[in-house]
Amino acid sequence: MTDRQYMRVRADMPPGHVRTPGYLRGKIGWVERTLGPFPNPEQLAYGLNAQALPLMRVRFSMAEVWGDASETPTDTIDAEIYSHWLEPAEAPHAP
Amino acid sequence: MPHDHHDHLSPSGHPYRPDDDHPLTYWQQMEIAVRELLIEKGVTTAAAINAQIEAMDARSPAHGAAVVARAWTDPDFRAALLEDASAATRAMGFDIGPMRLIALENTDTVHNIVVCTLCSCYPRNLLGLPPDWYKSRAYRSRTVKEPRKVLAEFGVSLPDTTTVRVHDSTADMRYVVIPHRPAGTDGWNADDLAALVTRDSMIGTGLAKSPDAA
Numbered sequence: 500m501t502d503r504q505y506m507r508v509r510a511d512m513p514p515g516h517v518r519t520p521g522y523l524r525g526k527i528g529w530v531e532r533t534l535g536p537f538p539n540p541e542q543l544a545y546g547l548n549a550q551a552l553p554l555m556r557v558r559f560s561m562a563e564v565w566g567d568a569s570e571t572p573t574d575t576i577d578a579e580i581y582s583h584w585l586e587p588a589e590a591p592h593a594p
Numbered sequence: 595m596p597h598d599h600h601d602h603l604s605p606s607g608h609p610y611r612p613d614d615d616h617p618l619t620y621w622q623q624m625e626i627a628v629r630e631l632l633i634e635k636g637v638t639t640a641a642a643i644n645a646q647i648e649a650m651d652a653r654s655p656a657h658g659a660a661v662v663a664r665a666w667t668d669p670d671f672r673a674a675l676l677e678d679a680s681a682a683t684r685a686m687g688f689d690i691g692p693m694r695l696i697a698l699e700n701t702d703t704v705h706n707i708v709v710c711t712l713c714s715c716y717p718r719n720l721l722g723l724p725p726d727w728y729k730s731r732a733y734r735s736r737t738v739k740e741p742r743k744v745l746a747e748f749g750v751s752l753p754d755t756t757t758v759r760v761h762d763s764t765a766d767m768r769y770v771v772i773p774h775r776p777a778g779t780d781g782w783n784a785d786d787l788a789a790l791v792t793r794d795s796m797i798g799t800g801l802a803k804s805p806d807a808a
Contacts, residue, residue, distance in 0.1 A: 518765050520711050522738065534694075537766045554765055570740045574758040579765035 503529040506557055507588035508580060516544035519584045523576075527591040528559035531577055539581060553582040563591050649689075653722040657688055658770055659791035661720070662802075663784040665697070666775045672699075679770065683720060690719040694767050698759070698798075700774040705756050707745065707798030708771060709737040710763040717768035721796060728797065738762060748799040761798075771795065773802040 510525035518540050534556065538549030557580050562572035604610050618626070632638050661683055665672040675682040679695035695717055698706035710716065711734050716724035727733050737744050741758045745751070752758065761769050773795035779787060782805075794800030 518712060520762060520764055522711070523762075534767065540765065554767075556767075558759075565739060568739075570742050571754070571758065574741065574760070576738055576760045576762060578762040579767055581765070 505588045506585040528557040531556040531558040655793035658721045658796045659788040662791045663788035693719040699772045708769045715763040771798040
């Protein structure tokens with residue numbers, strides 16, 4: 500638990516084909532596992548020469564994503580996020 | 595029908611449904627145009643396209659059920675499946691194409707449920723086509739926000755001691771849930787167990803059937 504690698508999803512809203520769900524932008528989770536590298540879909544979607552990037556499975560607590568509105572705060576959401584959308588972060592709250 | 599009055603009842607006693615004839619949509623026309631061009635230019639053939647459609651239609655939840663039942667009965671296979679689900683299902687003889695698969699195991703304390711909030715990503719190459727509700731806006735938006743309420747509507751009520759893990763299939767991976775093996779099935783063989791594994795139990799919106807209900 501103590502060696503969790505926490506990451507924040509960039510809070511940007513760029514136009515175009517992006518596979519980072521809006522509801523997770525700006526949220527902090529921890530890396531469940533690292534996959535890839537896979538070609539960046541933001542380039543692939545436009546027929547560009549796509550850069551191969553690590554793909555992280557990031558696990559978020561419901562409390563982090565939905566705050567007081569969460570159904571059960573300790574339930575989790577996992578999502579696959581490309582590494583260029585992630586930046587290292589501190590734990591959002593006592594795990 | 596001799597005459598088409600909407601207020602007429604069919605011999606079954608139900609009203610006639612209106613025909614769903616409508617002009618092709620833009621994208622339906624586009625698909626036909628591209629398909630005909632690809633055939634005309636010799637890139638592919640009508641037979642090859644039909645073969646691909648037949649291969650997809652031949653895939654069904656029964657394939658996934660066989661994988662789950664083997665995981666329940668063969669500890670080495672279970673370990674291989676959790677390590678690399680694509681390789682394990684291919685080794686079992688299923689043609690899953692280039693699909694990258696992750697298996698998620700339900701336990702006494704963890705229940706997994708899969709959704710694709712961005713579109714409708716689904717492990718089609720193992721389970722076949724997804725149910726319509728999987729692609730609905732309601733399922734996609736509600737499952738990440740209130741999974742327990744969604745599960746309850748599917749008839750699944752979980753105790754507070756069970757953690758719900760929602761998996762948003764956002765990018766390159768596809769997911770299959772290994773449901774919890776039902777009680778009262780000790781000594782069952784894999785073929786009999788597979789009959790208990792429903793499509794919904796592999797999405798995570800259901801549980802495997804109990805032997806009494808099978």
